[in-house]
Amino acid sequence: MRHLGTLDTEAKARRFHDYLLSQKIASRVDPADGVWDLWVIEEDDVPRARAALEEFRNDPSSPELEKQVAQGQALRVARQKQALEAVRRRLEVRRRPAILGAGHLPITFFLITISVVVTLMITLDNNDYGLITDFTIASFEPAGNDRIRFYTDLREIRGGEIWRLVTPIFVHYDAFHLLFNMYWTYIFGAMLEPRLRSWRFLVMVLFLAVFSNLAEFYVKIPPLVFDKDPTFGGMSGVDFGLFGFIWIKGRLEPRLGIGLPDLTVYLMLGFLFLCLTGIFGPIANTAHFAGFLLGCGLAAMRPLTRRRPAR
Structure with a gap:
């Protein structure tokens, strides 16, 4: 994991995180002393992520960027739903008796x-x-x-x-x-x-x-x-x-x-x-x-x- 840079507000950091997600770049956002640290998970993605950060800082509200951010948000929400569903299924399996008896079957x-x-x-x-x-x-x-x-x-x-x-x-x-x-x-x-x-x-x-x-x-x-x-x-x-x-x-x-x-x-x-x-x-x-x-x-x-x- 490599440190990419910082942004001054949480809203900007979350939007940039979604932007990277739309580019299939895994990242992480952490608060640190009044700013927000940006981390890139995969080393091979660092060059693309740096170019994306520069583009984001130059024009954070461009129509094309807004479109990519929206796609990243939708992808993030979908992944969260999938993760919650997977947890729900595991909990359901754990609640189910390991060996079902005649009363259940x-x-x-x-x-x-x-x-x-x-x-x-x-x-x-x-x-x-x-x-x-x-x-x-x-x-x-x-x-x-x-x-x-x-x-x-x-x-x-x-x-x-x-x-x-x-x-x-x-x-x-x-x-x-x-x-x-x-x-x-x-x-x-x-x-x-x-x-x-x-x-x-x-x-x-x-x-x-x-x-x-x-x-x-x-x-x-x-x-x-x-x-x-x-x-x-x-x-x-x-x-x-x-x-x-x-x-x-x-x-x-x-x-x-x-x-x-x-x-x-x-x-x-x-x-x-x-x-x-x-x-x-x-x-x-x-x-x-x-x-x-x-x-x-x-x-x-x-x-x-x-x-x-x-x-």
């Missing part, structure tokens, strides 16, 4: 509890063609040679068993599958449910569940095959939808305080595409991509509607 904990209970019930049933078929999108039974038999027209749902559009998200086939999905359900639920309110969060989860389940039933990737199969299950389609919503919403509306660390984004996107290789075995890739794309779309809808010109 009723829907999130409901999803986790039902998933654990259903998975335990299916495990105790030895994963036979019994209890599990009450939760899949279509009931199925063995047909010999590792084949299954089921109604491809979703007859059970058409007959009134509407819950089958959602309940596959509660079916998990092993402990790792369950723990992995429940971890992300809690992480993303803790970010979204308090902000959206529980009923909006529930509506989003239902949309993601129905869309990803239907997509997985009708389409398989990779490769792109239209082959109906009701044996899938898991919360990952919903989790990827919540991830997509948080990621895009954080990009489009950062003032909401919703966002993810870059490492989490890379991890989720990497896992999304790594599953396509088959390294993890049979994976509901279509549900992943369907939920992810729907979540991104839901996040983009509100900002897009805001940009429409008013009639």
Whole structure:
């Protein structure tokens, strides 16, 4: 930091500070024995700042200078608002409980509890063609040679068993599958449910569940095959939808305080595409991509509607 000079009044010093700000020169103003000291933060800016000070002293009320001062004032006010907003967000995060419990996240904990209970019930049933078929999108039974038999027209749902559009998200086939999905359900639920309110969060989860389940039933990737199969299950389609919503919403509306660390984004996107290789075995890739794309779309809808010109 280099001392630039002095001005005799605070008003002049503040105006010159704003003038330097409009020239992208960082400076500081301090009172000192009846005058105001001017400091330049960056050494490389000193020559330009000296020339600006000479110009300011020669004609402090020129129209062009007044224009630059006004621009600097506007920039300073905008930066102050941004700084205050950043402080407000940090305080809000600090006031929020570090680990939110069921009282703060009723829907999130409901999803986790039902998933654990259903998975335990299916495990105790030895994963036979019994209890599990009450939760899949279509009931199925063995047909010999590792084949299954089921109604491809979703007859059970058409007959009134509407819950089958959602309940596959509660079916998990092993402990790792369950723990992995429940971890992300809690992480993303803790970010979204308090902000959206529980009923909006529930509506989003239902949309993601129905869309990803239907997509997985009708389409398989990779490769792109239209082959109906009701044996899938898991919360990952919903989790990827919540991830997509948080990621895009954080990009489009950062003032909401919703966002993810870059490492989490890379991890989720990497896992999304790594599953396509088959390294993890049979994976509901279509549900992943369907939920992810729907979540991104839901996040983009509100900002897009805001940009429409008013009639």
